Amino acid sequence: MTWIARFYETRIEQMLQPGKVLWLYGSRQVGKTSLLNRVLEGRGKVFRGDGQDMVLNRLLTSLDLTQIQTAFRGYDLVFIDEAQKVEHIGQALKLLIDHEPQLQVVVSGSSSFDLSQKVGDPLTGRQKVFMLFPVSVLELTELWGGIGVMQQLENLLIYGCYPETLTAPNLESKREYLVNLRDAFLLKDILEQERVKSPAKLFDLLRLLAYQIGGEVSLNELSNQLGIAKQTVERYLDLLEKVFIIKKVQGFS
Incomplete structure (x- = not known):
């Protein structure tokens, strides 16, 4: 798959700091995980987990300091995807960075449901929030050139700038992807929450x-x-x- 370089990459790298939590959120399928995986390359020993994983979810929800410290000991950076799925995720992360201040922590989420309560309140002054949007015209200009963007302008206005719609081989694939995205992911979040x-x-x-x-x-x-x-x-x-x-x-x- 073609990698679309994101202007945010350098900025996110600069925002990573020990003892702080970087919260990256945005729509599903907008490229959060792919972007973070690139940013985290060469960052030492990295833990990668998913808030939907039952074992990890249970560990963080327990707020058991001893178990949490033991699980993440030895890592330089902790990355948790879909962090909004973990109840009291903010409190769990506060415990972690309070007692392991050398750790860098990155969490990502695809819904702003209860964002401030789950993450913000316990981490006031200890977090940085960054929202990732779909691919911008400036980013596409770097990839396609100005003329290429103008030639694709109508399709961009109709089908948007999700990474997968940009790399889909034909218009039918773009339509199918957007319908599946709507039904299987975006509206599912509403019906679940x-x-x-x-x-x-x-x-x-x-x-x-x-x-x-x-x-x-x-x-x-x-x-x-x-x-x-x-x-x-x-x-x-x-x-x-x-x-x-x-x-x-x-x-x-």
Whole structure:
């Protein structure tokens, strides 16, 4: 697979410090793990784990200092992917860096659900937060050149800049990837984390929003078209933003 160089690489390297936690978050499939794996090359002995792993999850959730210290002793850097899956992850990491201050710690997550409570509060002053976006036009210019970007502009506007859509061999592959991404990953996060009474209405809301990208959106109008309460529309929009499917932009006037 073609590696797309990210401008963030050097900046993330500079943000890594002993006794601090670097939290990298962003949408699923946006390239967080691939980027971090490149950044962590040559960083000594690195522990790589996943918050969805039952053994690691149980260890961190226990908040047992002795077990946590024993598990990570001898490592120079600890990297935990999908860290938001671990309850009280912030407290567990605080314990770790309080008693192993020489460690560098990196965690990544694909959802901002309870981000501040799970990570932020216990690590106030001890963390650095960095959000990774899809590939930018500037990054693509480095890869394709300015003319190449202009030639692909229509496809970029339609299919976006997720790394896999950029390297997909044809338009059908791009469509299939985006549908699978929506169904298997992005909306799955919402349905796992929050009780959504009518998933069908959530899909309908997405379709309505797709026709209004870049335009002004009326909550009352969406409520009437969907046949649900305005408060429900607001809640669904908030959920969609938390898993990075949409980004709300307020008016400037």
